[in-house]
Amino acid sequence: MDFKVHDDLSLLIIDDEEKNQNLYKKYLINSNICNVFSLKKGIEKLRDNHFDIIIADVNKINGEMDYLSEIISDKKKSIELIILSDYKSMEKTMELFNGIAEDFLIKPFNGETLISIINRTYLKLVHKKEKDNLFNNRPINNFYGLIGQSKRMQYVFNEIVKAAATSANVLITGESGTGKELVARAIHYNSLRSKAPFITVNCAGIPESLLESELFGYVKGAFTGAHSSRIGFFYTAQNGTIFLDEITEITPVIQVKLLRIVQNKEFYMLGSSECQIADVRIITASNKDVMELTKKGFFREDLYYRLNVIPIHLPPLRERREDIKILTEYFSIKYCKELNKNRISFTDDAIQAFELYSWPGNIRELENVIQRIIVMTDKEIITLNDLPLLIQQSKKTVQEYSYIYKSLEQIEMEYIKTVLSYTKGNKTIAAKILDIDRKTLWDKLRKLGQINSN
Ligand SMILES: Nc1ncnc2c1ncn2[C@@H]1O[C@H](COP(=O)(O)OP(=O)(O)OP(=O)(O)O)[C@@H](O)[C@H]1O
Ligand SMILES: [Mg+2]
Incomplete structure (x- = not known):
């Protein structure tokens, strides 16, 4: 338990x-x-200052409760009340403040209880504010560093808020570069564990033989070369969150150990028989179909269900093209600032090309493309021709094949019009060129509304 409240909290x-x-x-x-x-005095302060939480002793406000509840309901969305009372009068106090106070604290109380009640109330307040934003249909475009205005991303933001309010394990899936790590961070830094460590482990990036000792630590002599004891990631992440990326890459032996941690919150350092407690939230991620791998027997089913308590799926960029424009602006501003350059903008043509490209590397690829352009260019406006050829091509291909979006009837009509304009409106010659008789041409033009039926 971290004995601290959020830094930006006002009480x-x-x-x-x-x-x-x-x-x-x-x-x-x-x-x-x-x-x-x-x-x-409290009310005087409330008039001119913003507070997130009021903590008040019931005896100090008893007489003027109506006044206080009025102020609170006035500011309901951004202020919460915690009432202090002794055990004897708590029942009466709760009745009195029902619907007005967010929480109650029995006197006497200790520091740990105080902090935990403040943090819990503050988190509720933050979530209330987030929800107001979401449900007032005001899209959040920048959600803890995650940019997105599409419905799919707004849904993800909502899931993050829900996940942050609990300590349940989360499995984040999505193609490479869709933002899985950013989501894991957003959950951790908005949870009550935010002041404790957030440890990232790329399970595919650490050799199989080392991963076990890196995760759980080892004691001196546990294996050849273990000259001294060393703590592992689970120990370091105590009270915080561990983010296990590419989770499907762990061996069956590690899967068993992970299961023990998830079930019993305990683990053993390699070579030790002393049980260690792990109060760690586990967030996992994968760009593979974990369910499919589980069905095929590559991943333990019991572990899968325990890790996947809250599933969050990140859609690929090509399925939320409406986010491409704001992402382009966001990265362009970010890299201009980094490089001390004036603002650089993209023409509509260039943005359209971005929107048409398939982005197999998702947001990471978009970010890299923009970074490269900003580094290399000395222009202030980026046009279609300044983009990488492959991306330019996506727009040109669509232009070239634009007719594929038209119906056969539309194309027939356009062709008939072209021939008629060539024959200067002479339908007899046009019918000859089209190799149909005049009546058929008249019928077609009538059907397509180009001439009156009478
Ligand atoms: N919605 C977003 N808004 C802004 N930046 C984003 C967003 N999503 C991803 N990014 C950026 O894209 C890059 C890749 O994101 P991240 O590392 O979280 O992806 P990932 O899904 O974990 O990828 P991989 O599967 O390859 O590990 C990072 O630089 C990240 O900051
Ligand atoms: Mg990642």
Whole structure:
């Protein structure tokens, strides 16, 4: 348990008990606190300042409760109330503040309880704000570094909010470069574990023989070459999150060990019989069809279900082309800033080419393409011709084959019109060129609404 509240949190405390004052001073040092001893003073503060949470002793506000509840409901979406009361009067207090207070804290309380209740309330507040954004149909374009305005990405953002509110394991799937790691980070840094470590392990990037000892650690003499003990990633990630990328690449032996961690929250360092506790949230990712691999017996079914408590799937970029324009702008601004260049923009033609290209490498490929252009160019406006040939081609191919989007009837009509314009409207000559009789030509023109039926 991390004894800290979120850094950017602002608290109004209405409480004068000395014992509690000491706790506030000791445990809330990194937040912005305003401590007053009466409701009257608290209300004055509320008028001119923003607070995320009010912590108030029931005795300090009893008489003027209506006034307080009015202020709270006025600001309902951005303020939460935690009421302090002693055990004896808690039942009555809860009745009184039902629907007004977000939570209740029984006096006396310790630092750990105080922090955990504040963090829980703050998280609820953050999620409420996120939800308001989502449900007011105001698309969030930048969600903790994830850019996207498409419906599919808005859905993903919503799933991230839900996942962050719990400690359940998450399995993120999606093609390479779709943003799986960014999603894992967004979940961790918005969860109550955010102050503890976020450890990334690329399971495919570490040799099979080393992965086990890297994950779980080893004690001196565990194997030849283990001259001293070393802790593993699960130990380092204590209280935090471990992100296991390319999870399908782990061996059956590691799968068993992982299962033990997921089920019993315990593991053993290599060569040790001492059981270690792992309070670690596990987020896994894969660009493969994990379910399919499980069905085929390459991945343990029991482990799969335990890792896949919250599934999040990231759609490939070609299935959310409406995000390409804002991503292009986002990366263009990012790299211009990095390189100290003036703003560089892309013409509609260039954006269209981006939108038509298939992006097999997804957002990573788009980011690399833009970075390369920004580094190499000395122009301020990027046109179609400045793009890599393959991407230019995607637009030209569509232009060349634009007729494939037309119906046979449309194409027939366009052809008849071309011939008629060549014959200067002479239908007899046109029918000859088209190799149909005049009546058929008239019928076609009538059917296609080019001449009156009468
Ligand atoms: N929605 C997004 N908005 C902004 N940048 C993004 C987004 N998605 C991905 N990126 C960027 O694209 C790159 C690739 O993202 P990331 O590493 O998260 O993908 P991945 O799915 O984990 O890929 P791989 O399967 O290859 O490991 C990163 O530089 C990341 O910052
Ligand atoms: Mg990745």
